[in-house]
Amino acid sequence: MSKKQYNLTWAKIGNGSGFRLNSSFFKDNPQFQQASGAVEVIGPDTLLVRLNPQSPEPSEDELILSLFLDFVTKQALLAPETELEAYTEAMAKEDEELIAGVELDN
Structure with missing residues:
Protein backbone atom coordinates (compact mmCIF):
# COMPACT_ATOMS: atom_id res chain seq x y z
CA MET A 1 0.00 0.00 0.00
CA SER A 2 1.31 3.40 -0.96
CA LYS A 3 2.20 5.89 1.76
CA LYS A 4 1.94 8.82 -0.66
CA GLN A 5 0.11 11.89 0.69
CA TYR A 6 -2.31 13.91 -1.41
CA ASN A 7 -3.16 17.55 -0.84
CA LEU A 8 -6.75 18.59 -0.48
CA THR A 9 -8.41 21.98 -0.32
CA TRP A 10 -11.73 23.25 0.94
CA ALA A 11 -14.17 24.06 -1.86
CA LYS A 12 -17.72 25.35 -2.24
CA ILE A 13 -19.62 22.67 -4.13
CA GLY A 14 -23.09 23.70 -5.26
CA ASN A 15 -25.04 24.77 -2.17
CA GLY A 16 -22.71 22.83 0.10
CA SER A 17 -19.03 22.65 0.78
CA GLY A 18 -16.45 19.93 0.77
CA PHE A 19 -12.85 18.98 0.26
CA ARG A 20 -11.32 18.61 -3.16
CA LEU A 21 -8.52 16.15 -3.90
CA ASN A 22 -5.99 16.57 -6.68
CA SER A 23 -6.65 14.45 -9.75
CA SER A 24 -3.39 12.60 -9.07
CA PHE A 25 -5.15 10.82 -6.18
CA PHE A 26 -7.69 9.29 -8.56
CA LYS A 27 -5.04 8.52 -11.19
CA ASP A 28 -3.05 6.61 -8.56
CA ASN A 29 -6.18 5.06 -6.97
CA PRO A 30 -8.80 4.55 -9.68
CA GLN A 31 -10.78 2.17 -7.45
CA PHE A 32 -12.02 5.21 -5.51
CA GLN A 33 -13.53 7.06 -8.48
CA GLN A 34 -17.24 7.60 -7.82
CA ALA A 35 -16.89 5.97 -4.38
CA SER A 36 -19.10 6.85 -1.45
CA GLY A 37 -17.92 6.93 2.12
CA ALA A 38 -17.93 8.66 5.47
CA VAL A 39 -15.75 10.99 7.50
CA GLU A 40 -15.22 10.64 11.23
CA VAL A 41 -13.65 13.38 13.35
CA ILE A 42 -11.15 11.64 15.63
CA GLY A 43 -9.28 14.70 16.88
CA PRO A 44 -9.30 18.50 16.69
CA ASP A 45 -7.31 18.41 13.46
CA THR A 46 -7.67 14.78 12.39
CA LEU A 47 -10.27 13.08 10.21
CA LEU A 48 -10.66 9.42 9.40
CA VAL A 49 -11.98 8.93 5.86
CA ARG A 50 -13.52 5.62 4.87
CA LEU A 51 -14.18 5.15 1.18
CA ASN A 52 -16.32 2.36 -0.20
CA PRO A 53 -15.18 1.69 -3.74
CA GLN A 54 -17.87 0.78 -6.22
CA SER A 55 -17.57 -2.88 -6.99
CA PRO A 56 -18.65 -4.37 -10.27
CA GLU A 57 -21.99 -6.12 -10.36
CA PRO A 58 -21.53 -9.71 -9.17
CA SER A 59 -22.04 -12.43 -11.74
Whole structure:
Protein backbone atom coordinates (compact mmCIF):
# COMPACT_ATOMS: atom_id res chain seq x y z
CA MET A 1 0.00 0.00 0.00
CA SER A 2 1.31 3.40 -0.96
CA LYS A 3 2.20 5.89 1.76
CA LYS A 4 1.94 8.82 -0.66
CA GLN A 5 0.11 11.89 0.69
CA TYR A 6 -2.31 13.91 -1.41
CA ASN A 7 -3.16 17.55 -0.84
CA LEU A 8 -6.75 18.59 -0.48
CA THR A 9 -8.41 21.98 -0.32
CA TRP A 10 -11.73 23.25 0.94
CA ALA A 11 -14.17 24.06 -1.86
CA LYS A 12 -17.72 25.35 -2.24
CA ILE A 13 -19.62 22.67 -4.13
CA GLY A 14 -23.09 23.70 -5.26
CA ASN A 15 -25.04 24.77 -2.17
CA GLY A 16 -22.71 22.83 0.10
CA SER A 17 -19.03 22.65 0.78
CA GLY A 18 -16.45 19.93 0.77
CA PHE A 19 -12.85 18.98 0.26
CA ARG A 20 -11.32 18.61 -3.16
CA LEU A 21 -8.52 16.15 -3.90
CA ASN A 22 -5.99 16.57 -6.68
CA SER A 23 -6.65 14.45 -9.75
CA SER A 24 -3.39 12.60 -9.07
CA PHE A 25 -5.15 10.82 -6.18
CA PHE A 26 -7.69 9.29 -8.56
CA LYS A 27 -5.04 8.52 -11.19
CA ASP A 28 -3.05 6.61 -8.56
CA ASN A 29 -6.18 5.06 -6.97
CA PRO A 30 -8.80 4.55 -9.68
CA GLN A 31 -10.78 2.17 -7.45
CA PHE A 32 -12.02 5.21 -5.51
CA GLN A 33 -13.53 7.06 -8.48
CA GLN A 34 -17.24 7.60 -7.82
CA ALA A 35 -16.89 5.97 -4.38
CA SER A 36 -19.10 6.85 -1.45
CA GLY A 37 -17.92 6.93 2.12
CA ALA A 38 -17.93 8.66 5.47
CA VAL A 39 -15.75 10.99 7.50
CA GLU A 40 -15.22 10.64 11.23
CA VAL A 41 -13.65 13.38 13.35
CA ILE A 42 -11.15 11.64 15.63
CA GLY A 43 -9.28 14.70 16.88
CA PRO A 44 -9.30 18.50 16.69
CA ASP A 45 -7.31 18.41 13.46
CA THR A 46 -7.67 14.78 12.39
CA LEU A 47 -10.27 13.08 10.21
CA LEU A 48 -10.66 9.42 9.40
CA VAL A 49 -11.98 8.93 5.86
CA ARG A 50 -13.52 5.62 4.87
CA LEU A 51 -14.18 5.15 1.18
CA ASN A 52 -16.32 2.36 -0.20
CA PRO A 53 -15.18 1.69 -3.74
CA GLN A 54 -17.87 0.78 -6.22
CA SER A 55 -17.57 -2.88 -6.99
CA PRO A 56 -18.65 -4.37 -10.27
CA GLU A 57 -21.99 -6.12 -10.36
CA PRO A 58 -21.53 -9.71 -9.17
CA SER A 59 -22.04 -12.43 -11.74
CA GLU A 60 -25.08 -14.69 -11.36
CA ASP A 61 -22.84 -17.49 -10.05
CA GLU A 62 -21.27 -15.18 -7.45
CA LEU A 63 -24.68 -13.95 -6.37
CA ILE A 64 -26.09 -17.46 -5.97
CA LEU A 65 -22.98 -18.61 -4.06
CA SER A 66 -23.22 -15.57 -1.80
CA LEU A 67 -26.92 -16.22 -1.08
CA PHE A 68 -26.19 -19.89 -0.38
CA LEU A 69 -23.34 -19.07 2.00
CA ASP A 70 -25.52 -16.51 3.78
CA PHE A 71 -28.23 -19.17 4.22
CA VAL A 72 -25.77 -21.79 5.50
CA THR A 73 -24.21 -19.30 7.91
CA LYS A 74 -27.60 -18.26 9.27
CA GLN A 75 -28.65 -21.90 9.75
CA ALA A 76 -25.38 -22.73 11.53
CA LEU A 77 -25.72 -19.76 13.85
CA LEU A 78 -29.30 -20.67 14.74
CA ALA A 79 -28.21 -24.10 16.01
CA PRO A 80 -24.42 -24.13 16.47
CA GLU A 81 -24.46 -27.26 18.64
CA THR A 82 -25.89 -29.34 15.78
CA GLU A 83 -24.70 -27.50 12.69
CA LEU A 84 -21.08 -26.58 13.46
CA GLU A 85 -18.17 -29.01 13.66
CA ALA A 86 -14.54 -28.25 14.40
CA TYR A 87 -12.22 -28.64 11.40
CA THR A 88 -9.57 -31.10 12.55
CA GLU A 89 -6.09 -32.00 11.34
CA ALA A 90 -7.47 -35.37 10.19
CA MET A 91 -10.07 -33.60 8.05
CA ALA A 92 -7.40 -31.34 6.58
CA LYS A 93 -5.22 -34.36 5.72
CA GLU A 94 -8.18 -36.10 4.06
CA ASP A 95 -8.95 -32.95 2.04
CA GLU A 96 -5.32 -32.66 0.94
CA GLU A 97 -5.38 -36.29 -0.25
CA LEU A 98 -8.57 -35.62 -2.24
CA ILE A 99 -7.09 -32.67 -4.11
CA ALA A 100 -3.54 -34.02 -4.52
CA GLY A 101 -2.47 -33.72 -8.15
CA VAL A 102 -5.43 -31.56 -9.18
CA GLU A 103 -4.42 -28.71 -11.46
CA LEU A 104 -6.51 -25.55 -11.69
CA ASP A 105 -6.92 -23.38 -14.76
CA ASN A 106 -6.86 -19.64 -14.33
